[in-house]
Amino acid sequence: MNVPVRPAETLRDTLAALLDGLPPRQAAQAVDRLIANYRGATPTDTPILRDRADVAAYAAYRMPATFEATHSALEAFARAVPEWTPGSHIDVGGGTGAASWAVTATWPGERSVTVLDWAEPALALGREIAAANPALRETRWQRSRIGAALTIESTDLVTVSYVLNELTAPDRAALIDAAATAAQAVVIVEPGTPDGYTRIIEARDRLITAGFHIAAPCPHSAACPIVPGTDWCHFSARVSRSSLHRQVKGGSLAYEDEKFAYVAATRLPVTPAPSRVVRKPQIRKGQVLLDLCETDPEPALHRTTVTKRHGDLYKAARDADWGDAWPPEAED
Numbered sequence: 180m181n182v183p184v185r186p187a188e189t190l191r192d193t194l195a196a197l198l199d200g201l202p203p204r205q206a207a208q209a210v211d212r213l214i215a216n217y218r219g220a221t222p223t224d225t226p227i228l229r230d231r232a233d234v235a236a237y238a239a240y241r242m243p244a245t246f247e248a249t250h251s252a253l254e255a256f257a258r259a260v261p262e263w264t265p266g267s268h269i270d271v272g273g274g275t276g277a278a279s280w281a282v283t284a285t286w287p288g289e290r291s292v293t294v295l296d297w298a299e300p301a302l303a304l305g306r307e308i309a310a311a312n313p314a315l316r317e318t319r320w321q322r323s324r325i326g327a328a329l330t331i332e333s334t335d336l337v338t339v340s341y342v343l344n345e346l347t348a349p350d351r352a353a354l355i356d357a358a359a360t361a362a363q364a365v366v367i368v369e370p371g372t373p374d375g376y377t378r379i380i381e382a383r384d385r386l387i388t389a390g391f392h393i394a395a396p397c398p399h400s401a402a403c404p405i406v407p408g409t410d411w412c413h414f415s416a417r418v419s420r421s422s423l424h425r426q427v428k429g430g431s432l433a434y435e436d437e438k439f440a441y442v443a444a445t446r447l448p449v450t451p452a453p454s455r456v457v458r459k460p461q462i463r464k465g466q467v468l469l470d471l472c473e474t475d476p477e478p479a480l481h482r483t484t485v486t487k488r489h490g491d492l493y494k495a496a497r498d499a500d501w502g503d504a505w506p507p508e509a510e511d
Contacts, residue, residue, distance in 0.1 A: 272342030371413030371438030452504030
């Protein structure tokens, strides 16, 4: 099947081409303004993405980060349901379709895809960008108000990435309930902030109440062991920085790290990770400190120390990354 071998690179190249002819200063100014004002408190009624130039600049700046964060969440989900591949996908509030690209990177091949968003310029540009990805060329780009009035058709997978922060609490609840009614699997991504984590926990609780099993990141479907207000669960995805990123943010690094929180849940049987690395591992002389969310003997946060005397496990700990399952799966 003729699909992109490397969707991340294909997306990055396509986004770079969007800015041809748009003065760099104008693009940077548009991104600066949109970062500060993007959609506001009631985005589904009054989108601030006004025209193609706005959308192109914002997509080139934000789409790679949304792609990488969502792809990380989807990969963790896929490992918990290794025999399952979605045959259909609805991307709620998907804008230019970053989550749809992430789905094709996780499960290559064609499927029925619908992207729902209120911003017509974003949908139009998403359609244009998707022409570079054969798996997305038949995608339906549908203008829809995202909120309590939204109806979601029956589908295998619903993604909701960086959308809940734009909605009122009643609209968030209605959206999660609609997704749970429509889909076999729901993956939600939010910014990796305390508020983003709070929204994820609210969504997680509603999905569990609806009969879903948590596949990732949690190794269980019990209550989160984090005491509210003391900490928050989030992860990090590495994003290659474009010239536009460097213009807007300054600095010379070729990458930045996108912090995100997520929940992936399904009605399917799941095999979640035994435990999850929930902070960046601390590598010290002869030992590695791992902060884990685990289930044995009960759901809890726990720090474990892996030393050289643990042999192969120590080597695995040195290679472990924030967000990984622990312990690593044994190789056949």
